[in-house]
Amino acid sequence: MSERASVLIVGAGLAGLGSAMFLARRGVDVLLVERRSGTSPFPRAVGQNQRTMELLGFAGVAGDVPTTEHGEFRVRVAATLPGPTFHEVISETDTGLGALSPALPGTAGQDEMEPLLRRRAEEFGATLRFDTELVSFSQDNDGVTAVISGPDGRSEVRADYLVAADGARSGVREALGIERHGAGKLGQNVSIVFDADLSDVVEPAPPTLHVLHNPDANGVFITIDGDRHLFSVNAEKLDDDQCVELIRLITERPSLAPRIVAVMPWEMAAEVADRLRVGRVLLAGDAAKVTPPSGGFGGNTAIGDAYDLAWKLAAVLDSTAGPGLLDSYDAERRPIAERVVAEALRLAANRGVTEEVSEAQRAVELTLGFRYRSWAVVAEDDDPLDAEDPYRPSGRPGFRAPHVELDGKSIVDLFGDGFVLLTGKDGLCWTDTGLPTHVIDSDEFLARYGIGPSGASLVRPDGVVAWRIVDAPSDPAQALLDVLTSVLAR
Numbered sequence: 247m248s249e250r251a252s253v254l255i256v257g258a259g260l261a262g263l264g265s266a267m268f269l270a271r272r273g274v275d276v277l278l279v280e281r282r283s284g285t286s287p288f289p290r291a292v293g294q295n296q297r298t299m300e301l302l303g304f305a306g307v308a309g310d311v312p313t314t315e316h317g318e319f320r321v322r323v324a325a326t327l328p329g330p331t332f333h334e335v336i337s338e339t340d341t342g343l344g345a346l347s348p349a350l351p352g353t354a355g356q357d358e359m360e361p362l363l364r365r366r367a368e369e370f371g372a373t374l375r376f377d378t379e380l381v382s383f384s385q386d387n388d389g390v391t392a393v394i395s396g397p398d399g400r401s402e403v404r405a406d407y408l409v410a411a412d413g414a415r416s417g418v419r420e421a422l423g424i425e426r427h428g429a430g431k432l433g434q435n436v437s438i439v440f441d442a443d444l445s446d447v448v449e450p451a452p453p454t455l456h457v458l459h460n461p462d463a464n465g466v467f468i469t470i471d472g473d474r475h476l477f478s479v480n481a482e483k484l485d486d487d488q489c490v491e492l493i494r495l496i497t498e499r500p501s502l503a504p505r506i507v508a509v510m511p512w513e514m515a516a517e518v519a520d521r522l523r524v525g526r527v528l529l530a531g532d533a534a535k536v537t538p539p540s541g542g543f544g545g546n547t548a549i550g551d552a553y554d555l556a557w558k559l560a561a562v563l564d565s566t567a568g569p570g571l572l573d574s575y576d577a578e579r580r581p582i583a584e585r586v587v588a589e590a591l592r593l594a595a596n597r598g599v600t601e602e603v604s605e606a607q608r609a610v611e612l613t614l615g616f617r618y619r620s621w622a623v624v625a626e627d628d629d630p631l632d633a634e635d636p637y638r639p640s641g642r643p644g645f646r647a648p649h650v651e652l653d654g655k656s657i658v659d660l661f662g663d664g665f666v667l668l669t670g671k672d673g674l675c676w677t678d679t680g681l682p683t684h685v686i687d688s689d690e691f692l693a694r695y696g697i698g699p700s701g702a703s704l705v706r707p708d709g710v711v712a713w714r715i716v717d718a719p720s721d722p723a724q725a726l727l728d729v730l731t732s733v734l735a736r
C-alpha cells in the first residue's frame with residue numbers, strides 16, 4: 247500500500263518550505279521530504295523584498311520577520327577590512343518604499359526564515375519528514391508515484407503532483423532530462439561563518455558589504471549580528487586552519503583567534519531550466535534557476551515560485567481551475583527567472599561601482615513592477631516592456647495590483663485568498679456576481695487601477711491584476727464568468 251498525498255514536495259529549503267506552507271494554508275494535503283536532518287544553519291539568502299513580504303503576509307508569517315523601515319546600506323570595495331577604501335556606495339533604503347506596499351523589507355537570514363516557514367507549514371497541517379529522501383519517481387496521467395527512503399526504510403508515495411524544490415543540483419530536474427541554459431558555472435566559493443570581536447576592525451553602522459579584491463582572499467565579508475560574521479571567499483575547499491589564516495589576513499590581525507562556526511563550499515552559477523514543468527512535476531527555487539547572490543534574488547524568487555505554484559495547484563486540485571492553469575506557472579515564472587539572473591549578473595559585474603539611484607529603481611521595477619504574460623491574465627496591449635515603474639502603476643492586467651491606502655489600511659491587505667473584485671462607487675452592479683467584491687470610493691484607487699467609477703478590476707490570489715474593465719458592461723455577471731472561465735482554464 248502506498249501512502250497518499252495531494253502534493254509531494256522534495257526539499258526543505260525556502261522553495262520547499264514555502265510551497266508546503268502556502269499549499270497547506272489552502273487546505274492542500276502536503277507531504278514534504280528532506281534528506282537533511284533539519285533546516286539549514288547558514289544565513290545564505292539574507293533579506294526579503296517587499297513583494298516577498300506581501301506574500302509572506304498572505305500566510306500570516308510576515309509579522310515574525312524582522313523589518314527595516316529606513317537606513318543606509320554601504321557597499322565598500324577594498325583589499326582588507328581595515329585597509330584603504332578603493333570605492334564605496336551608500337544607498338538609502340528609505341526611498342519612499344511605503345508608497346509602494348504596506349509591507350516593509352525584511353532582514354532575516356535564511357537560517358531564521360526556514361524555521362519560521364517550517365513552523366507555519368506544520369501549523370497549517372503539512373507533514374514534513376526530515377532524514378528522508380526521494381529515491382525515484384515516475385508519472386502517469388493520473389499522478390506521480392515516488393519511492394522515498396527514511397529512518398524506517400523505503401516506502402512508496404502516490405501523489406497528484408510533485409514539486410521539485412530540491413535545489414541547484416535537482417535530481418528531479420535531471421531525471422526529467424530538463425536542460426539548463428545561461429552563463430553556467432562562475433566560480434567556486436567557500437562561505438565561512440565565524441565569531442570574533444572585530445569592533446576595532448569594522449564599524450558597526452551602516453551595515454556594510456565589504457567586497458574584497460585581494461589576490462590571496464578574494465570575496466565578500468558582512469557582519470551578520472554582533473560578533474558573528476560571514477566571509478565568502480573564492481576557493482575550492484578549506485579546512486578550519488585555512489579559514490583562520492584567511493580571516494587573519496583580511497582583518498590584518500595575525501594573532502586573531504576566530505571561532506569557526508560553519509564552513510560551506512558552494513558554486514556560483516547562472517543557469518535557468520529550459521522548462522519549469524513536465525506533466526505533473528513542477529520545478530521551484532534553485533531547481534528552476536540558479537543566480538549569483540548579487541541582488542539577493544535567489545531566496546526571494548524561491549518564495550515567489552512557491553506562492554505561484556501553490557495557488558495554482560490548490561485551484562486545480564479543488565477543481566475551481568482546469569489543469570491548463572498550471573501551464574501559466576512556466577509562462578509566468580520562467581521569464582522572472584531569466585530577468586533576475588540577467589540582473590544579478592549585471593550587478594556582479596558592476597559590484598560596488600554603480601549609481602545607487604538607478605540601482606534602487608531597477609530593483610523595485612523587478613520586484614514590484616514585474617509583468618506576467620500568460621493565459622491567466624487577459625492582456626490589453628502588446629507593450630513589449632517587461633516591467634513598469636511601480637511608483638506610477640498602470641493597473642493593467644499582468645501587473646501587480648497597486649497599493650492604495652484606504653482608511654489607514656492597504657488595498658493589498660484584501661488579497662491573498664481567492665479572486666477579488668474591486669470596483670468604484672458606481673459599481674454596485676458587481677456585488678451580486680458571486681465573487682468577494684469591494685466597492686471603493688477613492689479617486690486615487692480609480693487612477694491607480696485605471697478604471698471608472700462603475701468599472702472593475704479582477705485581482706488574482708497572488709495580488710496580480712487578471713482583468714479590468716473601465717465601465718460596467720450590460721451584463722457584469724456574464725462578463726466576469728467569461729473572464730474566469732478563460733483565466734482559470736476551465
Ligand SMILES: Cc1cc2nc3c(=O)[nH]c(=O)nc-3n(C[C@H](O)[C@H](O)[C@H](O)COP(=O)(O)OP(=O)(O)OC[C@H]3O[C@@H](n4cnc5c(N)ncnc54)[C@H](O)[C@@H]3O)c2cc1C
Nearest residue numbers: 257259260261281290291379380412413531532542544545
Ligand atoms: C552562499 C550563498 C549565499 C546566498 N545568498 C543569497 C542572498 O543574499 N539572497 C538570496 O536571495 N539568495 C541567496 N542565496 C541563494 C539562496 O540560498 C537560494 O536561492 C535559496 O536557498 C533557494 O532555496 P531552494 O529551496 O530552492 O534550494 P535549497 O535551499 O538548496 O534546498 C534544496 C533542498 O533539497 C534537499 N534535497 C535535494 N535532493 C533531495 C532528495 N532527493 N530528497 C530529499 N531532499 C533533497 C536538499 O537537502 C536541500 O535542503 C545564496 C546561496 C548561497 C549558497
